[in-house]
Amino acid sequence: MLDRRFIRSRSDDVRRAIADKGEKFDLDGFLELDERWRELVTETDGLKHRKNLLSEEIGRLKREGRDAGPQMEEVRALSARMEMLDGEAAKLEEELERAQSRIPNVPHSSVPVGHDSSANVEVRRSGEPPKLGFKPLPHWQVGEALGILDLQRASKIAGSGFILLKGLGAKLERALIKLMLDTHTNSHGYTEVWPPVLVKRECLFGTGQLPKLEDDMYLCEKDGIFLNPTAEVPITNMYRGETLEEAALPVKLVGYCPSFRREAGSYGKDTRGIVRVHQFDKVELVKLTTPETSYDELESLRDCAERILQLLGLTYRVMLLCSGDLSFAAAKCYDLEVWAPAEERWLEVSSCSNFESFQARRIGTRYRAAETRKPDYVHTLNGSGLALPRTLIGILENFQTPRGTVRIPEVLVPYMDGLEEIT
RNA sequence: GGAGAGAUGUCCGAGCUGGUCGAAGGAGCACGAUUGGAAAUCGUGUACUCGGGAAACCGGGUCGGGGGUUCGAAUCCCCCUCUCUCCGCCA
Incomplete structure (x- = not known):
């Protein structure tokens, strides 16, 4: 607001x-x-x-x-x-x-004007897509063939658009989560949180998903409570209605949390595989900062998310979103997109946004300036670090061998108990 | 699920037989005095928000949230939320 x-x-x-x-x-x-x-x-x-x-x-x-x-x-x-x-x-x-509350946030002056993703600006590329020397199978075929991904049974349990990982697939998911949490807590100085997955209406209003996106979320009607669509919601809302001391800023939080989306209105889009699903894991980064530092903090938050892609050795690019592609609450946003060679396209694995005081004003999160002692709204930022399914896609498609097996990225080998390849 | 207790400013904590209560007292913080400097001590100041105003300042609102009674409510009544204690139930 x-x-x-x-x-x-x-x-x-x-x-x-x-x-x-x-x-x-x-x-x-x-x-x-x-x-x-x-x-x-x-x-x-x-x-x-x-x-x-x-x-x-x-x-x-x-x-x-x-x-x-x-x-x-x-x-x-x-x-x-x-x-x-x-x-x-x-x-x-x-x-x-x-x-x-229905007026969108104002884009930052560095944001290019444009009305859809075609006007987004590629800021940088980590390198060119690797030449595999063979035609890679799409992730769902690799996963099913190795017995680590079972979409048929997943739909038996919850319907289409859900993931069931098995054996080394499930272990790989866990390894990725642990790698991300470890990296952000140990190397990047974030504090780990494990938040509730159900969130109140006012939380969703606070971070700006409501009133616009009500139909995109699962609602438990009996209790009037929603399944959170992104970990940003519970984590940012931790400080709803609070006034923090400037000395306590920046607050840097990282949390692992499942996210739920109805994906209403996107039927027919990305129906194969696990690009677009109703439930997915995410490791989310959230920052509360002073207004003076928020744009520097956005750069560093994006660097932290990028770091995971670098550690995994995945090819990715950084996109600066244009005004029309920016979410309702964001003032500036970078998307990180990983290369999926089988599908020959870039997949968004993280959106790193600065909301300035837009969310803070709705949530009522302020800080007391050390010098003037006057309260003012904090700036809130967040970004995935990273979203799991598409990271998994990146690994399954980029690290597959001509034999149909998948090598484990070096950094994950210790997390897989020394396993170097899923065969 | 049943019974009870509570929610006051940055924090702790009075007030709750309705009327100089935006709120005693303390802590903290800021400034000043004292000091070679500091601690201790003493003095002064210190909420948020909305409207008007260039500003000084003037006015409204706010004692968990919402409604009511009254000329007037932190104080009385009703509803809701949250916290705590006890009982029951259950992973």
């Missing part, structure tokens, strides 16, 4: 942001509503002031044992009009609040 005063004073920037992100929002209507609300507030505040003065006087008169009849009469007379105006102001306020 943007600051109301910011929207007022920088309405042109906000209008441009809405257009650049391809969102629809009647900003002029909003500003008009705001104007009316402020007039109303000024008037009711004046009436309340008068009422407070009279009440004080009544108290004094009563204590002195004198008659306060006329004063009480005046207050009663005021009350009717006050209540009416107050109610109207409250209604406008609510309307404003609702509208305000």
